[in-house]
Structures are given as structure tokens and as C-alpha cells.
Amino acid sequence: AQKITQTQPGMFVQEKEAVTLDCTYDTSDQSYGLFWYKQPSSGEMIFLIYQGSYDEQNATEGRYSLNFQKARKSANLVISASQLGDSAMYFCAMREDGGATNKLIFGTGTLLAVQP
Amino acid sequence: SQTIHQWPATLVQPVGSPLSLECTVEGTSNPNLYWYRQAAGRGLQLLFYSVGIGQISSEVPQNLSASRPQDRQFILSSKKLLLSDSGFYLCAWSTIGADTQYFGPGTRLTVL
Numbered sequence: 001a002q003k004i005t006q007t008q009p010g011m012f013v014q015e016k017e018a019v020t021l022d023c024t025y026d027t028s029d030q031s032y033g034l035f036w037y038k039q040p041s042s043g044e045m046i047f048l049i050y051q052g053s054y055d056e057q058n059a060t061e062g063r064y065s066l067n068f069q070k071a072r073k074s075a076n077l078v079i080s081a082s083q084l085g086d087s088a089m090y091f092c093a094m095r096e097d098g099g100a101t102n103k104l105i106f107g108t109g110t111l112l113a114v115q116p
Numbered sequence: 117s118q119t120i121h122q123w124p125a126t127l128v129q130p131v132g133s134p135l136s137l138e139c140t141v142e143g144t145s146n147p148n149l150y151w152y153r154q155a156a157g158r159g160l161q162l163l164f165y166s167v168g169i170g171q172i173s174s175e176v177p178q179n180l181s182a183s184r185p186q187d188r189q190f191i192l193s194s195k196k197l198l199l200s201d202s203g204f205y206l207c208a209w210s211t212i213g214a215d216t217q218y219f220g221p222g223t224r225l226t227v228l
Contacts, residue, residue: 042221043221043222044221045208047218047219050216093160102148102214102215102217103162104150104160106160109158
């Protein structure tokens with residue numbers, strides 16, 4: 001069965017520093033997708049970044065980058081130059097492939113606190 | 117551009133009462149639609165998904181049901197709420213064949 005593991009319940013980072021949020025996954029599929037979402041206290045899930053299993057380059061979106069290590073089955077999120085507004089829950093997710101459903105499996109999340 | 121709406125934003129209901137949560141998507145046609153539930157301090161659990169009008173797949177047997185009466189409308193219902201139905205309910209959409217799901221603002225349900 002497919003599974004996403006986020007081992008860091010909470011993280012602290014100083015403003016303007018970089019932080020890495022860990023995510024490992026388990027799947028027997030050859031084709032899959034990995035996502036990171038941000039959930040601020042308002043509750044809305046905000047899409048941050050996507051990495052396809054066949055993508056050779058690590059995905060980047062502004063201050064977000066995804067450190068994809070396929071052999072280790074890890075997809076860590078790196079946030080550079082942290083800002084106070086980055087304080088939120090962060091969820092790693094994996095898309096189950098096959099068919100048109102695009103179902104996502106989520107990890108339990110990491111609560112990031114950015115300190116001034 | 118596409119937008120997704122959910123209402124109500126918050127809801128407090130007694131045990132045994134019915135439930136109807138609505139989700140609508142604008143700016144796209146024939147989307148895949150999803151209902152997730154998030155218990156306090158937990159990740160998201162997929163409840164239902166739909167690839168078209170009238171087509172509903174259930175992921176977890178439970179007290180809830182879903183319907184898709186129109187292409188861009190997805191409804192989550194219950195005939196009798198349980199305490200365990202409390203949580204944060206999120207609707208999401210994606211384009212068929214595309215990778216990313218986009219979420220609505222959510223409904224916070226408290227069953228007393």
C-alpha cells in the first residue's frame with residue numbers, strides 16, 4: 001500500500017534562514033506524483049510544488065524547492081529565506097497513479113514556526 | 117481563472133441531525149471532484165471522489181454520502197450526524213489528466 005511519512009511533527013526556523021521539511025514515501029508504482037501543500041491557520045490547503053517521478057530535475061517554485069531522491073524515496077521540501085508568513089502546517093502528498101481519479105494520499109504534516 | 121467555493125464556512129449541529137455541505141467550482145468543465153476530511157491535528161483523509169455527473173466513488177465506509185447533481189457541484193450529506201463526524205471538510209478539484217488538486221476554503225463542522 002502507498003504511504004507518506006512525515007517524521008517531524010514540528011519545526012522552528014529563524015526568519016531569513018532556510019529550512020528542510022522531510023517526507024518519505026512508499027509505493028510500488030513506477031509512475032507517481034509528489035506534492036507539497038501549505039495549510040495556514042485559516043485552514044485552506046495551498047498548493048506549493050509538484051514533482052513527477054520521471055522528472056530528472058528537482059522542482060522549484062520561487063523560494064520553494066523539492067529535493068527529490070528517488071532511490072531513497074524521499075521528497076523533502078526546502079524553503080529558502082524563511083518569512084514570518086511561512087508559519088503553517090505543511091503536508092506532503094502522493095498521487096496514486098492509474099486511471100483518471102488522481103487520488104492523493106497525505107502525510108500527517110509538519111508544523112513550521114518561523115521566529116523573528 | 118478557476119475558483120472553488122464551499123459553504124457554509126462553519127457549522128455546529130446536534131447529534132442525529134442531517135447534514136448538507138456544498139462545493140462548487142467555477143471556470144472549468146468536467147473536473148474531478150473530491151471530498152476530504154481532516155480530524156484535529158491530523159492529515160487529510162479522502163472520503164469521496166467523482167469523475168463525472170452522478171459518478172461517485174467512496175473511499176471509506178461511513179455515515180456520509182456524496183452526490184454530484186451538476187458538473188461543477190459536489191454535495192456531502194448525512195442523514196444522521198455522529199460525534200465522530202466532527203472535523204474540517206475540504207473539497208478539491210482537478211482537471212482530468214492533470215496532476216494537481218486545488219482546494220476550497222473548507223467547512224469546519226462541530227457535532228455536539
